[in-house]
Amino acid sequence: MLGPVVVGLDGSRESLAAADWAVREALRRGLPLRLVHAWEGGMSPDESELPELEAPRYWARRILRDAMDRLNERYPQVYLSAEQISRPAADALVAAGDEAELLVLGSRAFSGFGGFMAGSVALATVAHAARPVVLVRADHNLEDEHEPDAEGRPSAHTPYRPVVVGVDPAQSCEELLAFAFESARLRATPLRVVHTWQVPYMPQALEAKARRDVQSGAARVLDSVLGPWREKFPAVEVTELVEEGRPAQQLLHAAQDAGLLIVGRRIRPARVGMHTGPVAHAVMHHVRCPVAIVPHA
CATH class of the missing domain: 3.40.50.620 (HUPs)
Structure with a gap:
């Protein structure tokens, strides 16, 4: 229930x-x-x-x-x-x-x-x-959830702004993606899925190829993770953003025109302190739209 x-x-x-x-x-x-x-x-x-x-x-x-x-x-x-x-x-x-x-x-x-x-x-x-x-x-307010009208004015009768979610396939994503896809479905709005990658330091002669390989691998992994969710939510339009850089910076950029930003927070066994993780901490303080923090194992 x-x-x-x-x-x-x-x-x-x-x-x-x-x-x-x-x-x-x-x-x-x-x-x-x-x-x-x-x-x-x-x-x-x-x-x-x-x-x-x-x-x-x-x-x-x-x-x-x-x-x-x-x-x-x-x-x-x-x-x-x-x-x-x-x-x-x-x-x-x-x-x-x-x-x-x-x-x-x-x-x-x-x-x-x-x-x-x-x-x-x-x-x-x-x-x-x-x-x-x-x-x-x-x-x-209510108008902030919706796209501006044809004249660029705030409106409560236009389509909803996109939902943005940050995903790290190396972590558990089930709870996070369930919340994100359902939020997009309820609003009949596109879902932007942001996954970031970075190339470790290496000689300059090898860097260009390594960058292509890392980006291609990150895109494949994300597409594989999202496959079952696309089937479960066929009406949700999904855009995959596989970006080089730090997760918080890329999410701040992707959420500039969003109606809702969703990030995960790993559950810690000890209920001591106020650990939210660096990405959640950054977006909580700097993103203007509502931010959903979804705990996961």
């Missing part, structure tokens, strides 16, 4: 943009949307009578209530639920995400200030989540 789409809220502009994206994704997937707010006061906001907790208790309730009202008005066809969780934010979000089809959080660039989703909590959640996590910027 599929879980809901879950979105973490903290009242920031980032988390409100994440809620808007999440409700549209829930609609695309035919799933309910669960809104979660972490109460860090040490107990349920309904249990304490301490006067000094009255203001934070009021704002905690209002964050969820305002978001519910806003989303119900815009998307009445999506079933919504809301919950306040009395746990530290990252722990609460990881636990909620474990029961979800995907978890959606607000995010912003590496520098600057914002709600707790913009910094360490988002990073810790991504590093420890067992399900895909999507990060959404504060300025992202």
Whole structure:
């Protein structure tokens, strides 16, 4: 049985943009949307009578209530639920995400200030989540998911922008490609699959041939990996981008006009630290479109 789409809220502009994206994704997937707010006061906001907790208790309730009202008005066809969780934010979000089809959080660039989703909590959640996590910027809106119209103006009625996924065939790709192909199918949009390669240092006389051989081999491997997925998703138009260079740089370039970028994160046995991997770390901080981080073995 599929879980809901879950979105973490903290009242920031980032988390409100994440809620808007999440409700549209829930609609695309035919799933309910669960809104979660972490109460860090040490107990349920309904249990304490301490006067000094009255203001934070009021704002905690209002964050969820305002978001519910806003989303119900815009998307009445999506079933919504809301919950306040009395746990530290990252722990609460990881636990909620474990029961979800995907978890959606607000995010912003590496520098600057914002709600707790913009910094360490988002990073810790991504590093420890067992399900895909999507990060959404504060300025992202419905029109950003779609191509501009014929006059180059933002539009919510044009086709969706492409989905981009970064693939390393040397790693497990099943979860990553399943999420990518399904995301492209739901949007009826092309899927760009990016695989990078590099030539090790060698004498200049041998470099040109080595470059051709490495590129050709990388293309063959990627085509072999994608073969079963093309058969499973025949309606998805796939473009293979086999590029020389560093993965993060090539993904940043490929995602400039994308509606969604998807990267993998290897699951580590120890739930200590905030290890997301260099590629995921780079795109989380520098890509403007929503970024999905998919954990894999």
